[in-house]
Amino acid sequence: MMPSILLATLNARYFHSSLGLRYLLANMGELRADTGLREFVVDQRPLDIVEALLRARPRIIGFGVYIWNVAETARVIAALKRVRPELVIVLGGPEVSYEWEEQPIVDLADYVIAGPADLSFARLCRRLLAGDAPAEKIIASEAPPPDQLALPYRCYSAEDIAHRLIYVEASRGCPFKCEFCLSALDKTAWPFSLEPFLVELGALYERGVRHFKFVDRTFNLNAKISARILDFFLERLDPPLFVHFELIPDHLPAALKERIVRFPAGTLQFEIGIQSFNPLVQALISRKQDNGRSEENLRWLRRHTGAHLHADLIAGLPGEDLASFAAGFNRLVALDPHEIQVGILKRLRGAPIGRHTAEFDCRYNPCPPYNLLCSTLLDFATMRRLERFARYWDLIGNSGRFRHARPWLLGDDPFGRFMALSDWLFAATDQTHRFALERLFDLLFRGLVEALGVAESAAREALAADYRASKAKGCPEFLRVDAFSAARSAAPPRLNAAPRRQARHQFKVTD
Numbered sequence: 001m002m003p004s005i006l007l008a009t010l011n012a013r014y015f016h017s018s019l020g021l022r023y024l025l026a027n028m029g030e031l032r033a034d035t036g037l038r039e040f041v042v043d044q045r046p047l048d049i050v051e052a053l054l055r056a057r058p059r060i061i062g063f064g065v066y067i068w069n070v071a072e073t074a075r076v077i078a079a080l081k082r083v084r085p086e087l088v089i090v091l092g093g094p095e096v097s098y099e100w101e102e103q104p105i106v107d108l109a110d111y112v113i114a115g116p117a118d119l120s121f122a123r124l125c126r127r128l129l130a131g132d133a134p135a136e137k138i139i140a141s142e143a144p145p146p147d148q149l150a151l152p153y154r155c156y157s158a159e160d161i162a163h164r165l166i167y168v169e170a171s172r173g174c175p176f177k178c179e180f181c182l183s184a185l186d187k188t189a190w191p192f193s194l195e196p197f198l199v200e201l202g203a204l205y206e207r208g209v210r211h212f213k214f215v216d217r218t219f220n221l222n223a224k225i226s227a228r229i230l231d232f233f234l235e236r237l238d239p240p241l242f243v244h245f246e247l248i249p250d251h252l253p254a255a256l257k258e259r260i261v262r263f264p265a266g267t268l269q270f271e272i273g274i275q276s277f278n279p280l281v282q283a284l285i286s287r288k289q290d291n292g293r294s295e296e297n298l299r300w301l302r303r304h305t306g307a308h309l310h311a312d313l314i315a316g317l318p319g320e321d322l323a324s325f326a327a328g329f330n331r332l333v334a335l336d337p338h339e340i341q342v343g344i345l346k347r348l349r350g351a352p353i354g355r356h357t358a359e360f361d362c363r364y365n366p367c368p369p370y371n372l373l374c375s376t377l378l379d380f381a382t383m384r385r386l387e388r389f390a391r392y393w394d395l396i397g398n399s400g401r402f403r404h405a406r407p408w409l410l411g412d413d414p415f416g417r418f419m420a421l422s423d424w425l426f427a428a429t430d431q432t433h434r435f436a437l438e439r440l441f442d443l444l445f446r447g448l449v450e451a452l453g454v455a456e457s458a459a460r461e462a463l464a465a466d467y468r469a470s471k472a473k474g475c476p477e478f479l480r481v482d483a484f485s486a487a488r489s490a491a492p493p494r495l496n497a498a499p500r501r502q503a504r505h506q507f508k509v510t511d
Contacts, residue, residue: 002057003036005125009064009093010042010049010072017160019167019215020064020093020117022152028122031129037155042068046075054084060128062121065093065105067348067368074105081108088128092117094182095368098350100138115141118149146172146192153200158207166209170197170229174217177286178275179352180314180345183217184286194225198232211242219245223253230259237264242502244269249294257300265306269502272298272337273312277328281319285353298335308502309337315386316345316372318356322382326415333414338505339398342390344383345372389422391432396444400505401470404462405444408454417452424451438476441467445478 005028007021021037028035036056040049053061053076061080065073077089091105092113100106100114111134113120120141127134156166171191174183201212212233220226233243247270260268276282277291301307311332315325332340347354347364356362362375371387374380396402397418402409411417424447426432435443441463448459464479 001034003034004059004129005031005035006038006053006056006058006061007035007064008038008040008053008061009066010040010044010069010076012042012068014041015164017156017164017167018064019152019169022155023118023149024062024092024121025155026150026152027118028125031122031125035125042072046072046079049076050079050083053080058087060088060090060125062090062092062117062125063109065091065095067095067346067370070095070103070105070368074108077105077108090121090124092121095349098182109137111137111139113139113141116143117141119144143172143186143190146190149192151192151196151200153204156204156207156209161204161208165211165213166204167213167215168201168204169215170194170219170225171216171221175221176218176288177352179285179287179355180275180317180348181217182348182351184352185350189216189218189221191222191225194228198228201229201232205236210239213244214246217246218248220247220251220253220256223251223255227255227259230256230263233267234259234262237267240264241267242269243267244271246271246273249274249297250290251293252297252300257304260301260305260307263306266308266502268305268307269310270301270307271310271312274328274332275312275314276317276320276324277331278320278324281317281324284319284356285317295331295335298337302336308339308505310339310341311335311337312341312343314343314345315390316375316378316383318353318360318362318375319377321377322386325386326419329415330413333410338400338502340393341398342386342393344387344390346370347372385419385423388426388432389419392422392425393418395435395440400502402444402463402466403469404465405448405459408448408452408459408462411452420451421447437470437472438474441476442478445476 007024009018009021011018018039021039025032025035025037036058038053038056040052063073063077080087080089088111089109090111090113091109096103096106096112097114100112106112111124113124120139124134124139153168160166169192171189173186173189174181175186175188177184204212233241245268249272274289274294275287279291282289298309298311301309313325313328313332320328329340329342345353347357347362347370349370360375360377363373365371365373372378372383374383378386396409397406409418409421425443428443428446429435445459445463448454448463449456460478467476467479
């Protein structure tokens with residue numbers, strides 16, 4: 001039977017899956033059998049998506065709208081309405097839950113659920129199918145208590161488990177008020193009942209899931225619950241697992257440490273939001289963080305565990321100039337996390353960060369992702385340099401490919417040296433993406449020598465060792481001088497089942 005209701009979204013990539021749509025599906029009640037789920041990718045052609053959706057002949061389509069898909073989703077909806085004007089379009093998601101008055105996509109839709117739609121979408125569909133259409137277009141929705149929700153994990157299909165990332169959550173919300181984040185609007189964090197949640201995790205495991213990504217904002221907020229979840233995975237380490245958690249940086253009780261050290265290398269990934277080390281900036285954006293304790297915990301995790309550490313910094317926060325950000329970056333580099341994600345401040349719709357706009361003359365991109373373009377502390381040219389720095393850092397500093405070259409890249413002033421390299425790379429290439437591996441190695445060789453003053457012999461030796469470890473089959477130009485044979489020598493052994501990028505970080509430079 002063709003479903004009367006479709007739940008749809010455009011994911012950033014195919015291997016992502018929408019946990020939000022699966023919550024909606026799980027909570028459709030008696031309408032679940034008449035509801036289908038369709039996921040697409042943002043780079044698909046809009047008319048192909050329209051054709052696939054209309055093939056099911058739905059009466060109602062609910063779209064999940066996010067910062068990464070709002071423009072593409074609007075094009076899909078515009079075409080749907082031209083072909084089937086009577087089709088009811090319902091929008092939901094963070095991108096349309098706030099400041100919807102001037103959004104083109106809202107003009108195209110019939111209804112918008114502003115706020116969590118887990119239960120509200122089903123209620124709206126019941127009214128629409130009964131011929132009792134609400135008069136109001138914007139439907140305000142409050143977060144339901146977690147114990148009122150049907151859990152969504154049985155809605156992951158066999159194809160999802162085989163090919164997509166599986167998202168789970170042990171809690172919702174956040175008790176902290178960091179103003180750059182929409183979670184600042186939450187009243188607190190609400191845990192799901194632990195035993196039913198563990199049963200669902202067990203069912204996913206039995207179906208073959210070995211890569212779990214927790215989306216909790218504060219996984220380690222309640223140490224007792226966190227310890228139970230870690231115990232669940234400690235009992236299931238063979239075959240290898242990969243589990244991602246987001247941690248509060250300054251809260252790592254002994255009960256969690258005792259468990260974390262028992263996981264093999266490559267099993268755990270911790271995303272740790274530092275965002276800024278500047279106490280004045282932290283106070284300005286309502287962020288409570290013990291910097292000393294955060295450093296202590298990061299240092300302990302790096303030295304005593306096999307967890308992969310992914311730390312976050314934000315460039316452009318109110319009150320933080322370039323010198324302050326540079327100092328924070330260097331401070332974080334000294335703690336040696338495996339990855340540092342340099343993010344550019346975004347003014348998300350509804351986020352309280354907007355209250356600083358006038359004071360710091362913050363000017364944001366009017367189009368998604370609403371990134372900061374300039375402010376009184378960071379002019380437009382500097383913000384562009386920081387954006388390129390972030391991209392090149394991800395390509396080089398976070399890749400795990402340049403272990404031997406890393407000391408030459410960073411030296412005593414990691415930010416200053418890598419910014420010099422970043423400026424040189426852009427001047428030499430006028431691009432930030434689509435670098436073939438051989439070309440990237442050649443560019444780094446030139447950059448080390450020309451921009452950072454490294455001796456040719458030292459740069460060649462370090463990059464030759466890195467190229468050898470990469471297992472690449474080619475021969476970059478810089479190796480054709482005298483190091484080709486070294487680059488073709490034996491490569492390191494194959495790693496475990498951790499994702500490829502994280503696996504590259506598991507080797508330590510010992511020579």
